[in-house]
Amino acid sequence: MSSIREQLDEVLRRRGEYRPVVEEEIDRWTRIGQLVATLGEAAAPDLAGEPDPAQPVLGAPDTAEMAAAVEDCLAVLATVRARVNRGTVNIGVSGRARNGKSTVLQALSGLDDRQIPSGRGQPVTAVRSRIYHSATDRGARLRMHTAASFLAEVIAPYHAELGLGRAPQSLEEFARHGYGHVADGLGPQDKPRLAPVLARLQEAQEAVESYRPYLTGETRTVDLTDIRQWVAYPEPSAQAARPYLAVRDAAITCAFPLEDLTALGLVDMPGLGELVPRAEEHHLDGLRNDIDFVIVVKRPTDTNSMWAQEDARALQLIGSVCTTADVRDFALVLVNTGGCLPENIAALQDDLDKRLNNASGGRGYWVVAADGADRDAVRDQVLRPVLEHLALALPRMDRAAIEDAVRVCEEHGERIAEQAAAWAQRLRAAAVPTSTEQSIARAEELRAEVAASVQGWVDTLKGRAADDFEDTEFYERITEVHQEVRAWVLDGFGQGADAWRQRALNRFRVDRASLPFASAELNRIRVEMARRFSAVDSLLSRRRDEYWAGLAAALGPRLTLLVEDTAGPAQHVLSELAAVLRDAPEPCPELAETLGFALDVRLDYRTRALPRVRRALEVLLPEPDDPAHDSGPATLLSVPRTDEGAGLLLERITQLARQAAYDAQGVLAQEPGTTAQVLFAYGEQFEDAFVRAESSEAEFRRLVAGFQDRLWPGDRTGPQAVSARVHRLRHLVAELRRMTGDARAQRPETERRTR
Amino acid sequence: MTLSFKASMVGPSRVGKTTLITAILAETETMLAGSGISLAMGEETELRVRRNRRNLRRAVEGREFEASSLGGTQSMALYDVSLQAVGDSSVQIPFSILDYPGGWLDPDTRPQSTAAKESWAACEAHITESLMLLVPVEAAVLMEAVTPAQRRAAVDLLGFEDVQAMARKWAQARNQPEHREEPAVLVLAPLKCEKYFDDNGGQGRESARLRELVREKYRETVAVVNAEAKNRAIRVVYAPIDTYGCVDLIEGEWIQTVDVYGDPALDFRGHYRFREIPPVVRPKAAGTVMQELCRCVVAGQDVEERRRAAAAVAVYQQALERKVEPKGFWGAVDYYVSGEALANRNTRLDSRQTIVATAQRQQQLKAVLERIAKEPADQRVEEW
The missing domain is CATH 1.10.287 (Helix Hairpins)
Structure with missing residues (x-):
């Protein structure tokens, strides 16, 4: 026994050595699977339903086939992992209900009916337990739902x-x-x-x-004396408690009645034909992942003495999961003779000889007849031979399982690598620009686009600055303001002629002179007229706003994508755009400064027109700046201090005011042309600085590099989309080839370890 | 045709040609003050000038006056003035300035006008013999046209087409062999420039802009003149004139109207005020016209003297024939400046004392003529 134990311990030790390799392989195939899924998504046609220009270039690689291959690999690796992860040699005990399966388990484990319920009549096993041998520990661990x-x-x-x-x-x-x-x-x-x-x-x-x-969800430790309620159905009762329903699985530890025993586990396999959902699925899962060997218990009673169809089905299921080893290395049919009539036992054995082993030809199924309740018989006729068999067969079976996994992974890996290579070749054939080339081309395209648009706008400004351009609206506004001022003048400067004369006369009498009043009036009128002419400011502001609006439009819809709120005033849009360019991760300071320059246009009345309007109003100065050179209006303002004199003064001051108003409107009438020329000059300067400056080309490239996603937000179709997808696929396929290539590169190591 | 020194004037009527003549005379009188030489006018000219002075007086009383709307010259007028020795009307230098419609130059439209048919021959002869072509320009029309529509209207109002056609005709005549050695001067004379200058009591600072505008607008006319007179030189004089010297433009009014073709057009009307009360008429640079005419006469005399020297070595008979058939400019120079008139006069005189006195007045007139000609031009005036 000592030799068997040593051999089985060696099996378990070697399994432990495989664990990291298997885990690594599973991890790699998981990543290959993810890569294949990503590839599938990347190569899939646009779901928007619009024609996809990239599709002819990309082809339609069968990633579904690759994904299925990966699934295969992962499935076979999962089985290997379950095998190498087992810290014990697990023997499953299978068989249909009422064949003495629990009795055999009791015999194998040394437990009794209190821990492994068995009985007559109704099935009593509610929770399938795993029972592990331990010379020292005794108890049960229940993992709760x-x-x-x-x-x-x-x-x-x-x-x-x-x-x-x-x-x-x-x-x-x-x-x-x-x-x-x-x-x-x-x-x-x-x-x-x-x-x-x-x-x-x-x-x-x-x-x-x-x-x-x-x-x-916790794990409970239960004494074996209390285990029954957690694993067995209660006696039929309306109010029966059913705590076993909360148990997800149960692991019992106890000392098996066998000396010098290795790490051994017994697994109570779910019985086929039990009236629980997914019985067969659970059974297969257990066969595949939980056990190294299965004992199929068959008890030949009066009604069960023949090798029935259900029994054949059970062996068939075992055969289906036992793809890498001979099923005869994996299973034993235990004819449970306990309490059975000899003729029934003989009938079954005869049936097994004829219908099972002869039918299969060659080496027959391993059949042992023993009383399942006879612990000695079970130990000596079943357990010991099984362990002796496993000591020899498990290394072979483990190797076969691993080699099978290696073969499956290798075949699938090569197939995937071939597909990836063909795909890579196809992708290489698609000559698409690199992202740098694209970025440069886009920068040039954007610059040309902006240049053409801005030039069109500057041409418009030029047209407005031409001598023959008539800014009718501006002239009408100036005429309107002039007429308003003139009407105010002719209305006794807003007071009525009679009232003005009366006021003048009163002041004449107070001052005993006409000049003080006349001087005061001229000063008042001059100030008031300068103020009234500022009404043209509204039009100057409008021209400036139109300039900004024209510029914002000329910059084109793409650049304004960089601005959050494009619905606001053009000045705001341009300011925000300047800020974006200035504060960008790849700043464009010259472009930003040029926009700032355009925003600094000053067209207000005070800055532009007032100095010249003031000059026009100088005729209203009571005294000239240089009396030696110019006599001024003194002779006009000196009138008799009578009502007639007041009328005369009104007439003369009105003439002076009319002249001042006329000259002021003459000054302002030059403003449309001057304004247009100023705006044209600003426009030309902007165009030069934005498009043709030395730094322009470089900054446009930076602009595109920094904001490509925002400048081309719907970049899912067209040549750029093709390029982007091709580049992405090239990268993914190269990665896939590298990973499947790694699979081949790692093969010798795996094989070496396997052997 | 009367023997006189001739000048032709072309410009729209109502531009202030009579006022210009009045101003020329006023400044000439100032130049002649104390010289023993006076200014005399022909009867018709005196009537016109008198009417003009009366209107000016009325305007002063009315405290505001309006220049008439401009329009093409519709009829021919001849202004006759002469520098005359005081007390002796026989000692004189007569000048004859013709104002005629530019439209008469067009042979297609000329027959439509009875006046043109009647007067064209005399008119053509006058143009051919004119030493000076005087182009009065309404300065305000040029300067106050600020909108494109007004600038377009100014082209029509200033009659550029008529002026240019006239200038071509005159230059062609000046280029004829018989006139090549005669003086020739084209005077571009913006009128009513008071608003744009600050050298005659005003505060204007736009003299440079006025000069540029005249230069720009009449560049083609000057080019035509130079092109047509390719065998000789023609003086081009820019003389911006204050015709009143005491007014300022209050407002320029652009009035919607229709032109002769029924198309919308703009007319210009200037509203003026007096700068001072009482207004003192102070024309400026108007004397340039008389000064230029005197220069022509003096220059002609110099040429004539050189001709005499040349004639001395020529065939006597030829010289004699030329001298006995005096005509045109040279005839006038001979007659009025070189002593022929005096000689004729002397034959009719019976008093030696009278002969001596008359000869002195003749010398006096000649001296005045030379003095006027040599006086420095007004600072505004430029030779282009």
Whole structure:
């Protein structure tokens, strides 16, 4: 036995060595799978339904086939991982209900009915346990469900099996769910199969309060003396508590009745034909991932003495998962002779000889006859031979499993690599510009676009600055303001002629002179007229706003994409654009400064027109600046201090005021042309600085590099899209080739380790 | 045709040609003050000038006056003035300035005018013999046209087409062999320039702009003159004139109207005020016209003296024939400046004392003529 133990320990040790390699391989294939999925998405046609110009270049690689291959690899690697991750040699005990499976487990483990329930009549095993040998530890660890896992893993399969639709999402919902009418809906064919299933579900619903407190997701340690309630169905009772429903799985540790035993585990396999949902699926899963060997228990009773179809099905399932090893290395048929009539035993063995082993030809299935309740017989005739067999067979089986995984991964890897190579060649054939080339081309395109547009705008400004351009609106506004001022003058300067004369006369009498009043009036009139002519400011402002609006439009819709609020005034749009250019990650200071220059246009009345208007109003100065050179209006203002004199003064001051107003409007009438020339000059300067300055080309490249995504937001079609997709796919395919190439490169190492 | 020194004037009527003549006479009288030489006018000219002075007086009384709207000259007028020795009308230098419609130059339209048909021959002869072509320009029309529409209207109002056609005709005549040695001067004379200068009591500072505008607008006319007179030189004189010297433009009014073709057009009307009360008429630079005419006469005399010297070595008979058939400018120079008139006069005189006195007055007139000719031109005046 010592030799067997050593051999089995060596098997487990070598399995431990494989673990990191297998994990690494699984990780790599997981990443390959993700890469294939990404490739599939990247190569997929645009879902918008519009014609995709990239598709002819990209082709339609079959990533679905690759994904299926990856799934295969991961599946086979998962099986290997389950195998190498096992810290024990696991022996499964399988068999249909009522064949003495639990009895055999008791015999193998040394436990009794309190831990592994067995009985006559109704099945009693509610939770399948794993039983591990330990010379020192004795107890049970119960991993409990959470409410969510209970509903998903226990209740939902019932709903699926019964066709009840969506499973409850909470315990409350489960508790309220009406299952009473379900039985009525079962057809006569389904009823025999599904009625017991429904009954189990209803039992679970009725007892929900009995196990609800245990749905904690924690692991409970239970003494083996108390284990039964957690793993066995209770005695039939209306109010029975069912805590076993909260148990996800149970691991029992105890000393097996065998000396010098290695790390050994026993797994109670779910019985085929049990009336629980997904029985076969669970069975297969257990065969594939949990055990190294399975003992199929068959008890030849009066009604069960023949190798039945269900028994054949069980072996068939075992064969289906045993792809890398001979099924005879993996399974043993235990004819449980306990309490059976010799003729029934003989009948079964005869049937096994004839129908099972002869039918398969060659080496027959391993069949052992022993009383499952006879612990010595089980130990000596079953367990010991099985362990001796596994000591020899497991290294072979492990190697076969690993080699199979390597082969599968290699084949799929090569196939994927071939596809990737063909794809890479196709992608290489698609000559598309690099992102740098694209960026430069786009910068040039944008600059040319802006240049053409701005030039058009400057041409418009030039047209407005031409001698023969008539800014009718401006002239009309000036005429309007002049006429208003003139009307004010002719109306006795807003006071009425009579009132003005009377006021003049009064002042004449007070001052005993006409000149003081006349001087004061001229000063007042001059100030007032300068103020009144400022009404043209509105039009100057409008021309400036139009200039900005024209510039914003000339910059084109693409540049304004850099601005959040394009609905605001053009001045705001340009300011914001300047700020974006200035504060960009790749700043464009010259372009920003040029925009700032355009925003600094000054066209207001005070700056532009007032100095010349003031000059025109000098005729209203009471005294000339240089009396030696110019006599001024003194002779006009000196009038008799009479009503007639006041009228004369009004007439003369009115003439002077009319002249001043006329000259002022003459000054302003030159303003449309001057304004247009100023704006044209600003426009030309802007065009030169923005488009033709030495730094312009470089800054446009920086602009495009920094804001490509914002400047071309819908960049999903056209040549750029093709380029982008091709570049992305090239990168992904290269990565895929590297990873599948790695698979080949790693193969010798894997094989070396395997051997 | 009367023997006189001739000048032709072309410009729209109502531009102030009579006022210009009045101003020329006023400044000439100032120049002649104390010289023993006076200014005499022909009867018709005196009537016109008198009417003009009366209107000016009325305007002064009315305290504001308006220049008439401008329009093409519709009829021919002849202004006759002469420098005359005081007390002796026989000692004189007569000048004859013709104002005629520019439209008469067009042979297609000329027959439509009875006046043109009647007077064209005399008119053509006068142009051919004119030493000076005087082009009065309404300065305000040039300067006050600020909008494109007004600038377009100014072209029509100043009659550029008529002026240019006239200038061409005159230059062609001056280029004829018989006139090549005669003086020739084209005077571009903006009128009513008071607003734009500050050298005659005004505060204007736009003399440079006025000069540029005249230069720009009449560049083609000057070019035509120079091109047509390719065998000789023609003086081009720019003489911006204050015709009143005491007014300022209050407002220029651009009036919507229709032209002869029925198209919309603008007319210009200037509203003026007096700068001072009482207004004192102080024309400025108007004397340039008389000064230029005197220069022509003096220059002609110099040429004639050189001709005499040349004639001394020529065939006597030829010289004799030329002298006995005096005509045109040279005839006038001989007659009025070189002593022929005096000689004729002397034959009719019976008093030696009278002969001596008359000879003295003749010398006096000649001296005045030379003095006027040599006086420095007004500072505004430029030779282009």
